[in-house]
Every structure is written in structure tokens, then in C-alpha cells.
Amino acid sequence: MWSRPFLMSATVTVDTVTEGGTVSRAYGWTDKNDATVEDEATVIRMMATTLLEGGSLRGLVEHLKSEGISTVSGKTWQPITIKRALTNPRMIGKKKVGDNLVDAGIPAILQTRTYNRLCKLLLDPERAKFTGGRTQIALLGGGIARCGGCGRALYSSASAGRAAVYTCSTRSGECPATVSVQAELLDADVTERVLARLSSPKFRAALTKSINELGSRDAVVARIEDLRSRYTALGEDFADGLIERETLRAGTDKVRTNIAATELKMKQQEVLAELPEPDPSAIVEWWEQAGPRQHRDVVSILLDHVTVKPTDRRGPGGLDDERIVYVWKK
Ligand SMILES: [Zn+2]
Numbered sequence: 001m002w003s004r005p006f007l008m009s010a011t012v013t014v015d016t017v018t019e020g021g022t023v024s025r026a027y028g029w030t031d032k033n034d035a036t037v038e039d040e041a042t043v044i045r046m047m048a049t050t051l052l053e054g055g056s057l058r059g060l061v062e063h064l065k066s067e068g069i070s071t072v073s074g075k076t077w078q079p080i081t082i083k084r085a086l087t088n089p090r091m092i093g094k095k096k097v098g099d100n101l102v103d104a105g106i107p108a109i110l111q112t113r114t115y116n117r118l119c120k121l122l123l124d125p126e127r128a129k130f131t132g133g134r135t136q137i138a139l140l141g142g143g144i145a146r147c148g149g150c151g152r153a154l155y156s157s158a159s160a161g162r163a164a165v166y167t168c169s170t171r172s173g174e175c176p177a178t179v180s181v182q183a184e185l186l187d188a189d190v191t192e193r194v195l196a197r198l199s200s201p202k203f204r205a206a207l208t209k210s211i212n213e214l215g216s217r218d219a220v221v222a223r224i225e226d227l228r229s230r231y232t233a234l235g236e237d238f239a240d241g242l243i244e245r246e247t248l249r250a251g252t253d254k255v256r257t258n259i260a261a262t263e264l265k266m267k268q269q270e271v272l273a274e275l276p277e278p279d280p281s282a283i284v285e286w287w288e289q290a291g292p293r294q295h296r297d298v299v300s301i302l303l304d305h306v307t308v309k310p311t312d313r314r315g316p317g318g319l320d321d322e323r324i325v326y327v328w329k330k
Pocket residue numbers: 147148149150151152168169170175176177178179
């Protein structure tokens with residue numbers, strides 16, 4: 001994929017400043033921030049284009065290395081340094097003051113539209129797997145926590161010296177609220193409710209019953225296969241003119257829902273097999289020794305999503321019961 005024209009034109013070898021001392025300027029700008037360093041600005045734009053066209057951070061790192069392009073301090077670019085550089089508001093000549101971006105009096109390197117798309121792409125929790133594993137697995141990332149303003153996923157974001165927050169992934173303008181909530185508080189609330197369910201003998205009995213109705217694992221796999229072939233058959237019937245578009249849509253929706261429900265039960269079966277008896281102290285003990293991946297699995301088999309409503313208070317805000325709406329899986 002590196003043979004694309006824009007990459008060929010961007011084979012710039014940047015002469016990095018390494019005069020022994022620490023270099024404090026930002027890549028792309030002179031040390032006075034009054035002008036861009038054009039070779040570096042070209043590299044930044046190339047990075048942006050590459051990522052927005054589907055390139056991976058890892059691939060980009062390899063490319064920069066092979067071209068001998070290093071950071072201002074002469075180090076090899078890493079996924080995290082690229083991510084930090086490209087999502088810094090200085091890219092559009094701005095800086096962050098409180099929750100707002102204000103003019104920083106420095107020349108922009110990227111267009112606002114490009115910058116916004118990059119932030120969305122690079123700060124999306126689903127991309128975390130490309131950042132080199134440094135990003136913690138957020139308990140409620142990936143769409144489990146949703147914005148009460150626009151309904152889209154909240155992503156977890158942490159900056160040095162500040163408590164991590166879940167915040168709306170939509171840039172200002174598109175979301176009327178830009179919800180933000182302290183990650184620790186929301187995680188704790190969800191954990192408490194999830195563990196309460198798992199510790200309840202009544203709830204567990206009902207869950208086990210619904211899972212057991214599925215039958216053996218082989219039977220479940222066969223059932224999913226069967227549903228998938230029905231899905232294909234519906235498409236064929238439509239193509240042959242045997243059914244109308246409406247019938248096709250209703251049919252495929254139904255089959256898709258059935259597949260999702262069956263797959264969820266399979267996942268529940270898997271996760272529940274690891275859990276101790278529905279006894280509060282045993283459940284809490286299990287949770288404490290389990291890893292982030294297991295925590296996420298447990299939450300995801302029970303909780304469809306949790307919506308966090310906007311608050312009038314300044315800052316990320318606390319968690320009062322009216323702010324959060326839980327939608328559990330049925
Ligand atoms: Zn929103």
C-alpha cells in the first residue's frame with residue numbers, strides 16, 4: 001500500500017535538530033512557533049492522509065523508519081507519538097483552554113475538517129488495538145457507554161494529571177451536549193450493578209435457564225448454521241422474484257435478530273462457565289482477580305448500553321442517578 005502516489009511524493013528525509021541538548025519545539029513548527037517547517041509539515045500531512053485512507057499506525061511507523069524520518073529529538077516515531085502529534089489542536093493553529101479550542105496564534109498545518117476526522121479516527125476505542133497496546137481497555141468503550149446528547153459512543157480519554165473521562169466522540173457542532181463523565185465513577189456504578197445481578201440467585205437461575213434452553217454447543221452451532229442458510233435462501237428467493245422486497249427485509253431482519261440472540265447466549269454460556277456461584281463475596285473476589293478483558297466480557301453479556309445524559313454543571317461532573325439510563329440485555 002506504500003506505492004500510492006502521495007507516499008512517493010512524500011519521501012522527505014527530515015533533517016532533525018539534535019544539537020546535543022533537549023529540543024523543545026513541536027514537530028512541524030520552528031522553535032518560535034511563528035512558522036511551519038515545510039518538510040515536516042509535508043510529513044504530517046502525509047501521515048494524516050495515510051491514516052484517513054485506512055493505513056495503520058504500525059504500517060506508518062514502518063514507513064517513516066524506512067524513510068529515515070524521525071521526531072524532533074531524533075527518535076523513531078511510535079504509534080503513540082504519531083497519535084499525540086496528529087490530535088494536538090496546534091495542527092489547526094489552536095490550543096485547548098478548558099473545554100474549548102482557542103486560537104493559539106500559530107500557523108495551521110492541517111485543515112480543520114481533516115483534523116476532526118483524524119481525532120475521531122485516532123481517539124475511537126476500536127482503534128486502540130493499533131496504538132501498540134499502551135491504551136488501557138476501558139470497561140465501557142466500544143459503544144457500551146453512549147452520549148445522551150447524540151446517542152453515539154462515549155470514548156475514554158485520559159490526559160496527564162487529570163482523571164480519565166468518558167466523553168462524546170462527536171466533535172462540537174454535531175452533538176448538542178458533548179457529554180463527559182468521570183470514567184472511574186461510571187465504571188464503579190456499572191460494576192456495582194453488574195455484580196449485584198451476578199450475585200442474585202434468582203437472576204442467575206433465570207439466566208442459566210434461558211441459556212440451557214439452547215441445548216448443547218453443537219446444537220447451537222448447528223442452529224446458527226441453519227439461520228445463516230435461511231438468510232442466504234431469502235436473498236435467492238428475492239433474486240428469483242419469489243418474494244417481494246418488503247418480505248425480504250422483514251425476513252432478513254428476523255433472521256439477523258435470531259442469529260444475534262443465539263450468539264449472545266453462546267457468549268453468555270462461555271462467560272458464565274467461569275463464574276463462581278451467585279454469592280456476593282465469591283463474585284466480588286472473582287471480579288477482583290479477573291483481568292480487564294474478562295471484566296468487559298461480563299459487562300457485555302449483561303449490559304446492552306448505558307446512556308449518560310448531559311449535566312448543567314461545569315467539568316466532567318459527578319454521577320447522579322438521573323444522569324444514567326441502563327438498558328440491559330434481554
Ligand atoms: Zn454526543
